[in-house]
Amino acid sequence: MRTVTATHASRGFSDLLDAVERGETVQVTRAGHVVAELRPATPSTGRRLREALAGLPPLDDDLESDIDAATSLLTDDGGPWDGA
Template structure:
């Protein structure tokens, strides 16, 4: 893991973000003591059981939902779009 002082990280923050976007983790120190680690966001996955719970607790769409969805799709889909659903 790369190590930068807080001053170095501050002065080159755009570069730090570029390195992090490429997958690198960077430890930031102040007076020689680690104070932070900057890294790519961690993926947050949920279990299949939790996903089923969320679906079961979601409100049911009202009777006009399907019609509203078709209207919205028609308003944004280009004419003749083969992927239009």
């Protein structure tokens, strides 16, 4: 993991994004203290959303039907949560 100062990060932000896109994690420091980490984004999937919702306690009927209608639109073959 690479560590850079906030000043360096500001001046070379595009280069940092290139490194993160390649899978690198970069720590950014200010006054010698780590204040941020830049890391590759973890893609979310519709399946993960459905699994998270399945673990919640029961909802009232109206809200539950709204959620069912929304999750029925999710697919596992691409879409906004699959990085398509």
